[in-house]
Amino acid sequence: MVRAPCCEKMGLKKGPWTAEEDQILISYIQNHGHGNWRALPKLAGLLRCGKSCRLRWTNYLRPDIKRGNFTREEEDAIINLHQMLGNRWSAIAAKLPGRTDNEIKNVWHTHLKKRLTRTDKETGQERIRKTQIEPKEEMPTQSYSSTPEPSSSSSTVDNSQNSMESFSHEAEAQGIDESFWTEVLKMDSNDEYYCNSSDSMAMEGFNSSDFSYDKFWLSAGVREEDDDLSFWLRIFLQAEEFPQI
DNA sequence: AACTAGTTCAACCGCGTAGTT
DNA sequence: AAACTACGCGGTTGAACTAGT
Structure with missing residues (x-):
């Protein structure tokens, strides 16, 4: 071509x-x-x-861009999303209103990757100590990451990783397998449809002028009181119910 | 004060792909 | 079906800035 x-x-x-x-x-x-x-x-x-x-x-x-430093919540969200989606920065950005893919990519490479490496080292030691004390068989962890960066995706053991690990088990228990990701990724490619199309907004009871991400998440069943784990689990479960376009 | 090394982030490049002719 | 256009994405670069010596 x-x-x-x-x-x-x-x-x-x-x-x-x-x-x-x-x-x-x-x-x-x-x-x-x-x-x-x-x-x-x-x-x-x-x-x-x-x-x-x-x-x-x-x-x-763009007027809707949020300037300034990332909050801890945003950073955690990026880490979680990165574990799920890999380097799909635009998909990650779609979940963080006001942040651009470029910005997120930069933050990832300059802050978060280092943070993960640091905690990785610390908790890695911790883990070695633990396994020496209690050499029980470890549950095999199922990795859903599509990232080509094995160092950051496979060995991170901070809180978010723990969440993701137990989340993986829960997801597994829910019968979610690789095919789920195909659906999620399909959904991602429709993000623009959900976020930008005034027709779809109208269909869903929105109009573009009063669209807010809060409403969007709410409509997807996401609750304010959700902690990390239940937040992602809810997204997973809701994803299965999303109409295919 | 001057230099160097490291960090940050805006912008560029090239590729993949959807849409159109 | 093939050729072409336009857009969006992810990787990379390099100038500006900061910290350390």
């Missing part, structure tokens, strides 16, 4: 965006929307390629 060159090179600017460029992009999208990213820079009068505009908008300028 022949691929169109991304930036038509000649005359197109690269590198950091200036405040003026940001302003042009924002006001253009506010007035006209972004129907066609490729045509947008020309129409808006920007010397950038469409890809660059889209990236700038989705990662930085």
Whole structure:
């Protein structure tokens, strides 16, 4: 398949965006929307390629982006989601309103991976000590991670990992196997449908103007009092009931 | 104060894929 | 069915910043 060159090179600017460029992009999208990213820079009068505009908008300028440090809850959520979904940053971002895939990817590589490695070392020692004291047969843990990073996904033993381990057993007990993931991943690819389509919002009793993630989660049966474990289990169970589109 | 090493994060690149002609 | 276009995603890069010596 022949691929169109991304930036038509000649005359197109690269590198950091200036405040003026940001302003042009924002006001253009506010007035006209972004129907066609490729045509947008020309129409808006920007010397950038469409890809660059889209990236700038989705990662930085979008009004619904939450700036600032990640909370501990967000970080834990990322860790849990990463264990379930691997490096599918956009899928992870879809579960964290206001955060972009790029941002999450950066946080993962700069903070969370290190944090996991640290706790891994600590708890690894702990585990060795434990098995020496009580050499009982260990329950085999079923790994659902699709991540190609065995170091972070297979050996982490912090709290979230413990949650995930027991969660795996519960999931197993519920009769959830690999085929479940096929469904979850299918669902993920429909995230846009759930989150962006005004038609579907209307169908579900939402309209896009008053859409909120709280309502969305609520409609999915997620409760505020859920702890990590029951939260994910609920998501699992609800996923099976989601309509296939 | 000057230099170096390490860290962070915005932006780029290339690929896969869905949609269109 | 094949060719093409456009978009979105994940991996990577490099400039800016910070901390340590």
